[in-house]
Amino acid sequence: MDIGKLLSWIPGWLGFLALIIVGVAMTLNGAINPNLDHVNTIGFIIFGVCSVAVGVFSWIVGTTSKIKGRTGTVGVKVAVTDLPWWGWVVDIGIVAISVILFLVLK
Numbered sequence: 001m002d003i004g005k006l007l008s009w010i011p012g013w014l015g016f017l018a019l020i021i022v023g024v025a026m027t028l029n030g031a032i033n034p035n036l037d038h039v040n041t042i043g044f045i046i047f048g049v050c051s052v053a054v055g056v057f058s059w060i061v062g063t064t065s066k067i068k069g070r071t072g073t074v075g076v077k078v079a080v081t082d083l084p085w086w087g088w089v090v091d092i093g094i095v096a097i098s099v100i101l102f103l104v105l106k
Helices: 003-007 013-032 038-061 085-105
Strands: 064-070 076-081
Touching: 013 038, 013 064, 038 085
Parallel strands: none
Antiparallel strands: 064 076
């Protein structure tokens, strides 16, 4: 069974939607899970919001994604195309701000 052919029917926007959903789940987990310590709570919230921001921004800018197949026993290879250079700069900036916020607030 060729997993690449099986995954090729999945629409490109589903990758961005999955990133946004995972980000929302991370944020909610950080906000409502009483078993997390302070560092884990801050990490889940900050990086969850980061995932949502990157997913929404990249989708709005007009980036496309395509699932290419498996990269190993766990994970899926996703190709991201049509993101302008300034979109990459904004995405990297969002991630950098998230890392700095995490290090300052932890």
